[in-house]
Amino acid sequence: MTTFTPTSAEEVLSAVQWAVSESAPLEILGHGSKRGIGRPPQTGHALDLSSLTGVTLYEPEELVLSARAGTPLAEIENLLAQNGQELAFEPMDYGPLLGGQQGRGTIGGALSANLSGPRRIKAGAARDHILGITAVSGRGEAFKAGGRVVKNVTGYDLSKAMAGSWGTLAAVTDVTFKVLPGAETETTLVLSGLLDDAAVAAMAVAMGSSAEVSGAAHLPETASARIDGLPKGAATVLRVEGFGPSVAYRINHLKQAFGLGAEAVTISAEASKRLWRAIRDCAPFADGTEKPVWRVSMAPNEAHRLVMALRMQTAADAFYDWAGGLAWLRMEHESEAELLRGLVKKLGGGYATLVRASAPQRAANAVFEPQPAALAALSARLKAEFDPQNILNPGRMG
Incomplete structure (x- = not known):
């Protein structure tokens, strides 16, 4: 088995062109944190993009970040946090669930898997924040789509087509994402002891309120017991983010909506972030x-x-x-x-x-x-257009 480890987009292009000329299927991967999702690889060779790293453009005032596909998500999130910004779609880390390490996901993998987290109910998924890509198709052709500014919509749908494609359409080498200001603080209100149906009703009330809830989850007792920091028993958790006074006001609004007093359990700041990371990553x-x-x-x-x-x-x-x-x-x-x-x-x-x-x-x-x-036929046509020889991640999606 040959494993290609390119360090540039040009080397990715050369590797894919070789695979096309030899009719040799390639497994596309980064650090392999999501390798256990999908059908097992049906390839004899691999294209490892984990050395294709680095942030190539970051303009905080323009809310735009570009990076090479193998750049660790953790590195990007740390950079954004230093500037009070974030990837609003809150990408999940599949590593621990699949028996791997935490923090091994890449920004290219986030797009390929169309990652999202609890904030999807408010901010969407990776597909909703991608602005542009550079990639190599299964034909062995380099192409670009989209741009580096939020207002540029040229090729936007083509960039979105890569979201959730799991590396079966193209080997993405560079991505550009929209980033957003992070919340100053957050607080989570905990409703205890609800059965599943009552919890769903309560979450619907919260989502329909003016509290601008950015996370709503229900953990029955067996799941709640596996997350640190929650009271004993089933926990229905509602997250509010923003400026301190606004968060406090909206949390009080939720308490009133549920007839709760000052003694209602709340989790704030870092403890709240840890809770929602655990929910996000299926802890x-x-x-x-x-x-x-x-x-x-x-x-x-x-x-x-x-x-x-x-x-x-x-x-x-x-x-x-x-x-x-x-x-x-x-x-x-x-x-x-x-x-x-x-x-x-x-x-x-x-x-x-x-x-x-x-x-x-x-x-x-x-x-x-x-x-x-009808959708399967459309997907097949898209695959035939981008990868007619079925070179990239063949069989992974079925």
Whole structure:
């Protein structure tokens, strides 16, 4: 097996052109923090972009940052924090959940996996913040899309097409993202002891209020017990971010909405950040095992019904993010894909992704939600346009 470790976009182009000329499929990866997601690689060679690093442009006043694809997310987030800014889409770190190290994700991987976190309900995902890319297609052709300024929309949709493509369309070498000012502070209000259905109703009230909630999650008792700093029992957590006086006012507004007094539990500043990082990174299920973990997005008022129906037939642990619209599930058995997807369809539809499982299980099941026929045909045409020989990450998405 040959592993290419380019340090420039030109070397990436040469590597892909060689692969095209030899009809030799390539696995595209950075540090491999998300390597366990998707079908196991079906390649004899790898294109390792982890040496393609460095921030190439950062203009805080213009809210724009450009970097090479292999630049660690942690490095970028530290730079932004020094300037009071952030990646507003709050990209998840899959490393610990998949048995790897924390902080190994790259900015190119964030785009490829279309990462997001609890703030997605307010700020969207990586797709909503990408401004431009430079990449090499599976044809062995270098191309650019988008630009370096927020107002430039030329090629914007092409940049978005890379989001969630998992390296199957092009090897992205450089990215430009919109960045935003970070919050001065944050406070999380904790509602204790709610059952799943009551928690979803409470989160809907919070999201419909004027408190501008930027995170709404529910952790049943089993999940809550695995996160430090939460009171005993089930915890429904609501995050408010911004300037200090505004945060205090909006938290009081939420307390009044739920009939809570001054004794209501709140978590502030760094402790709140640690809590939401744990929720973002699925810490309750980062247990060092290969027990299947599913990520299911569907209507907020249906996800808890899915969990209830699932538990009637099999053992499953769960917690909820995105005001109930995202259910994280840890299963005890590996043969539940058909059952789970059948229930999702029965309850109005959604997207179920097998995030963690053994290699044989990932090889035997559709890891990503099967697309409807029309969308599958469009995806196939896009793949044929960018990578007609199926050189890049073949088979990863099914």
